[in-house]
Amino acid sequence: MSAFRTASGGRVDRARRLRFTFDGRAWEGLAGDTLASALLANGVHLVGRSFKYHRPRGILTAGAEEPNALVTVRRDAARETPNLKATQVELYDGLVAESQNRWPSLGFDVGRVNDLLSPLFPAGFYYKTFMWPRSAWARLYEPVIRRAAGLGRAPEAPDPDRYAQRHAHCDVLVVGAGPAGIAAARAAADAGACVILCDEQSEPGGALLDGAPAQIDGLAAGDWLARAVAALAADPKVRMLARTTAFGYFPHNHLGLVERCTDHIAAPAADSVRERLWQVRAREVVLAAGAIEQPLVFPGNDRPGVMLAGAARSYLKRYGVRAGTRAVLVTATDAAYQAALDLHAAGVAIAAIADLRPAAAGVWVEAARRAGIEVLAGAAIGGTRGGRRVSGVTISGRTIACDLVLMSGGYAPSVHLFSQSRGRLTWSDSMRCFVPSQSAERERSAGACRGVYGLAAALADGAAAGLAAARACGFTGIERGYAVAGESATHQAPGATPPAVADRGKAFVDFQNDVTIRDLVLAAQEGFRSIEHVKRYTTVGMATDQGKTSNLNALGLVAARLGKPVPDVGHTTFRMPYTPVTFGALAGAARGELFDPVRTTPMHEVAVARGAVFEDVGQWKRARYFPRAGEDMHAAVARECLAVRNACGVFDASTLGKIAVVGPDAAEFLNRLYVNDFAGLGVGRCRYGVLLREDGFVYDDGVIARLAADRFHVTTTTGGAARVLAMMEDYRQTEWPGLAVWLTSTTEQWAVIAVQGPLARRVIEPLAAGIDLAPSALPHMAVAHGRIAGAPAMLFRVSFTGELGYEINVPAARGVAVWEAVCAAGRAHGITPYGTETMHVLRAEKGYIIVGQETDGTAVPDDVGLAWAIGRKKPDFVGKRSIERAGIRRAGRKQLVGLRTRDPKIVLEEGAQLADRPGIPAPMKPVGHVTSSYASAVLGHSIALAMIAGGRARIGQTLFVRVPGGDVEAKVTIPVFYDPEGARLHA
């Protein structure tokens, strides 16, 4: 056992020794240690290098607020977690930890030169320095700064661990399981409330884990804690979550908690959950988050061996570790005296207590003097000495040798969650800190996080808060007190101490971002008045520790420089997360296959078996083309296109959005919604419908069939299905509630098999029962009911290819059988499955638009050649008044036209800009842009659709398409390239 470990005491298990390595060197610790306590037990104080100046840094705290001791813990190549706080890393046998931000080694770090060059790096230096030449920013400055910045390295391998998520509801959520939190949970549960009690540490107890000398209800505090925790754990209405940080407080008492399940285990089971994200919705919240001790700001306050007094006490009492052999306490409050007395009792020599208060006196000072400790009242601290470890401290001009400096600037309530919940803070002059004043949520703070200190007070405050929370939920409970005896004398208001400005040496305010007093003074000198601006300029409080040990000192300093009271300067925003949260916890199961639902059509497996290449269309997988051996996409698409034009193709159109519009007023409803006349549509007939938004711009399109007098089958674009239904439902419920009509999504009810091509009728004929396929009985844009290949079917005669075409709709589960029957029947006719790419080419050859490709949310029907669809006699429809506005009717709007490149082999880039003459230097004002462009196999040349200003008047003109390296000459044509008369449709 090392010289720094006490012989007994604390919560470590002296029988269980654990091996670990730090920077490759083997050490030993005990079960119950953190990495920080184990290192200190071995006399290791130097654990990292600072962010900017690469100064040697030690362990400042014993908890989540640690700014310095950031380490990387490595289990294997994929399990390497950077930026963990050594004060929170629980030791396990075989733990491998490494320091960060140093090269080549922690002891000798080249980056240390930054410290010597520090006059070159004042606050805001990168705003001032890396300005010129401008070109150097992208090539030089940014890459170098990015490499120099950042702390640990992110692992490059995929995270192999499992992360879980859980939603939970409770009456009372208690955050923090110190005395106040335990008392709150107990009181709420006793009243009958369902309680969740979470705490970020490995075990509940909070400050009691540091060994309070008092008795509670006649028991030693430690025994009382064990009993209270056991009782809560046994209570079925209480869920206790250890190692669980409440990191975010969202509206309506919705809190995010992250539970660390396996990081403390030497060899977690292969499939175990590493972290679990809890989303808790609580009727009432009790925050019992405790308080955070604040450092003092003096030159060299960052040297390894300089530690918060409370942390040193925690290492001693909880972990049985003496953080040094000879210590000096520098304090501005009574609160730190207990630490000095405890360390003194444990055999650490206390060389002096330097009390910065001019008239330090009272029970604590007397107790220290009784213990033989020299107390220097009104002391002035000059700075520290030492290299990688503190070796002395200068007090009022006198240098005192030591290997440990304890400091305490008082405590700041942890108001982070309260402030996240938009609760209002108020400055307490007596405590010199911000405390919660008015809650915005159904929330109450208890104990040290609202400035109520001392064991008896915290227990009483917690019990009252827990009972009040339960009562607010409607439970009745009775008040219950705790009898506390033997508590140390209460501390004088232990608030934070504004730092004095030192002239020499670096006095750090923000340890993690290396912000010194001088940086803050500079910011004030340069005219920054808002604390939010000072924060951004100096980066104070912006590190991963969120300024838990720096914000209050920075604020005090800035307020002093500006000559304003602290509350007038205000405070910066407390942001979530309270401590960093892994992406894994936030993602949970949403990774790989489960990242997002993958939607497949009823015929998906058939397409897979045919070797289809798929494309993602929203969440859908759609077959893009069906390559044969040796074919690339171009060859496959050309073959598929020719098959449809010359024989027959089959296409899976199941993703098309479908809505059943049913009710006596169905026709009236659609008539009001779409631009077309639907009142006059006969039963058994279809019509191409165009839907506008209120602003007159094209929103969606699709074929609408009237199946019965009161029943329509509306199709939408694949991507528009959900939003069109939502828009329809909105109008139905809010604009025309008097109409008797109802909407039902039927997208997934139907498998849709499009059979297209001159031979389509011959393919379907033998499969159809009860449907007359004769053109006179089932002309273009008609629908019939019957059976196809034995399945009940709706057969639409519609075409998105310009060929004779049918769309067979059968119940989804019948899709595969019907598809295969169609393929079998079509084999003799050369039937060819085709995909979305071929579909796009075929429709472009016909000039059929795709909403979202030809249109961009600013096209009215006339712009894209759809003015013919508008029902002229209709009194109104959605968007009608908007398309009649003068601005919409003016000449020069972009209009849909075709483009033929002079070189028929050139396939233009979609999105390419057009000019009316070549060689215009950039930036040019284009006359339009290409919206669709393909090689057309049936025409033997490329085709393109474009939106061009005054396009229809330009037909026959030559325009120039801007491409990398020059302009391509193209002729403006009508937007229909194939069968402009439409003879094939009506075959």
Added chain:
Amino acid sequence: MPEPVEAPRLLPPATRFILQCGKDARDAAGRGFGLALPEAACRAESAGGRAALWLGPDERLLLAPAGLEDVLAGELEAALGGLPHSLVDVSHRQAALAVAGPAARELLSHGCPLDLDDAVFPVGMCTRTVLGRAEVVLWRSRPEEYHLETGRSFASYVLGWLREAEQGG
């Protein structure tokens, strides 16, 4: 660790209709369906292999064994007569899954943000909600059994998601 939960499973095909109409038509349809359609929000009625779930003020989901599309449509249309309504066959639109066992509720809590406590979500309650990133209709059909209806193309996602959640304790 959760208590044992039966493996989440896909349920066999079923006959499903969405009925949307006013109260009079609903009463008539209930007589045709052989089961009074629920009037209370988020409640389901079930008997004899048929069930009716409240999905909205006007909207009910009717469930029956597979293959009854034509029979049921006939019965319901006959019962509804000339009363304004919309009856749409959605048998193939959806797929159903069952999550059952003592830990079923906890399993659902992995991805369903609703409070499923007995007092809030008793047997016979149903609602539209989400599970992970899929929209589902969740119906507590028995004390320890939940019936989920989801879009046909979401079923494999929901099943995969439930299986992953089972692993996630």
